[in-house]
Amino acid sequence: MEKGKITGLIVVLIFIGIIAYFFISSRSATQEIPPYVTGEMRMMYEWAKTPEGKGLLEQIPCYCGCKYAGHKHTAHCFWNDKGNFDKHGITCSVCFDIAKKTKEMHEQGKDVCEIRKTIDKFYEPNKQLGTETPMPAGCES
Numbered sequence: 555m556e557k558g559k560i561t562g563l564i565v566v567l568i569f570i571g572i573i574a575y576f577f578i579s580s581r582s583a584t585q586e587i588p589p590y591v592t593g594e595m596r597m598m599y600e601w602a603k604t605p606e607g608k609g610l611l612e613q614i615p616c617y618c619g620c621k622y623a624g625h626k627h628t629a630h631c632f633w634n635d636k637g638n639f640d641k642h643g644i645t646c647s648v649c650f651d652i653a654k655k656t657k658e659m660h661e662q663g664k665d666v667c668e669i670r671k672t673i674d675k676f677y678e679p680n681k682q683l684g685t686e687t688p689m690p691a692g693c694e695s
Contacts, residue, residue, distance in 0.1 A: 584638060584639050585637045586639065591644060594654075595650065598632070598643065598650060598654060598657070599632050602629060602632035607653075607657065611632070611656060612626075612628075613690040614628045614656050614670055614673055614687065615674070616685050616687075617648055617680040617681070617684045618683060619680075620649065621683070626685055627687040628652050628685075631643040632653065648677075652673055655669075666690045667693035670693060
């Protein structure tokens with residue numbers, strides 16, 4: 555092949571790659587739980603999207619280091635601020651554990667202050683990785 559044809563082919567392939575990237579990216583911004591998320595994980599995603607679950611998880615820090623990905627609290631591990639699915643919760647046992655403990659404690663009648671203190675204490679060794687989630691109103695720090 556001639557050098558000009560190869561350069562042209564490379565340009566076309568790059569252009570196709572860019573178009574494919576934007577097509578795939580736009581399709582991944584979904585407000586639905588993908589079908590491959592099943593069982594207990596699916597239940598956690600469903601709960602994290604309810605006003606109750608979202609409201610609680612927005613007050614609980616995550617201690618896996620996802621703050622470096624822009625997360626502000628545990629709710630972001632499951633859904634972003636626009637309500638779009640975030641796959642991070644699927645791949646991270648810390649995020650899942652925090653959400654599961656939060657849900658269980660809430661179902662046991664614990665208030666957000668007790669839940670927050672329990673989670674913070676348990677993950678104290680990972681404090682430097684925690685999201686900078688403000689303390690819930692009315693809770694002592």
